[in-house]
Amino acid sequence: MAMKDKTIDAAPVVQTAGMPRLHKIIFSLLLAGLIVLPFFVYPVFAMKVMCFALFAAAFNLLLGFGGLLSFGHAAYFGGASYVAAHAAKVWGLTPELSVLCGAAAAGVLGLAIGSLAIRRQGIYFAMVTLAFAQMVYFVALQAEFTGGEDGIQSVPRGDLFGLISLADNIALYFFVLVVTFGGILLLYRIVHSPFGQVLKAIRENEPRAISLGYDVNRYKLIVFTLSATMAGLAGATKSQVFQLSSLTDVHWSMSGEVVLMTLLGGMGTIFGPLVGAAMIVTMQNYLATFGAWVTVIQGVIFVIGVLVFREGIVGVLSRWLKKPL
DSSP: OHHHHHHHHHHHHHHTSSOOHHHHHHHHHHHHHHHHGGGTSOHHHHHHHHHHHHHHHHHHIIIIITOOOOSOTHHHHHHHHHHHHHHHHTSOOOHHHHHHHHHHHHHHHHHHHHHHHTTSOHHHHHHHHHHHHHHHHHHHHHOTTTTGGGOEESOOOOEETTTEEOOSHHHHHHHHHHHHHHHHHHHHHHHTSHHHHHHHHHHHOHHHHHHTTOOHHHHHHHHHHHHHHHHHHHHHHHHHHHTEEOGGGGSHHHHHHHHHHHHHHOTTOSSHHHHHHHHHHHHHHHTGGGTTHHHHHHHHHHHHHHHHOTTOHHHHHHHHHTSOO
């Protein structure tokens, strides 16, 4: 028993002792780059990249660190988008409150679905999440407040804290930057906390974690809810950027895209999902002239990426540098 207590208490302390210097440098360079980015590229495109980067990072928390593959994360991304858009347009809430409402709604939905989904494992867990996501899609299609196939359009951007107008793209960009960068830092802290270390232990060897006395299902439910909440934060922010919430946000293909972003960038890494999201969104934007062929091109790139970078782009770089990224 004494050995068990020592194992539980000591492991997290060793692993969570501050941010490595390399990570501080990367985060600093990333922040500096994002601050000047809207002056070199179209701000709405840059904001879209950031929203999907946060979405991918949230999904990576569940898959890369929790070891749980969900095929239904579009339910939280799109569901939060609808709630935030409705809160801004119908309830007249300010942007920050609308985004928080969307994220909170996604968290509640994640808690409800997760409490049922975690009772299954492997492919059965993935299929349960997909089934619930399809239910959310059906509700979005049929419910009156969602606007059906038209979605919720002309969502007002409003005034931040009732003082700063977000009608200008640059002003909105820095709001999105704060939300996204803050969300990613929060996810980083979760991963490198004692809670995150337990998640990794469950991912690597669930029976051993159970034998050490951890309530595995409780940890799974918490990480599922956290992931859904952060995915909702990304979706709610996106509704402010495009002033629109549509069925595309809750469609099953959106769940597939976030899986692609995470795997291409590097599952189980901190910066991999950010790289994957940037690559996918950039391809969608600059290859739009190819029409339906964009999907084919994405598929080819994904196959090549999996064959050449089996651990994802950042995963391979991490192995080469022999430092976690």
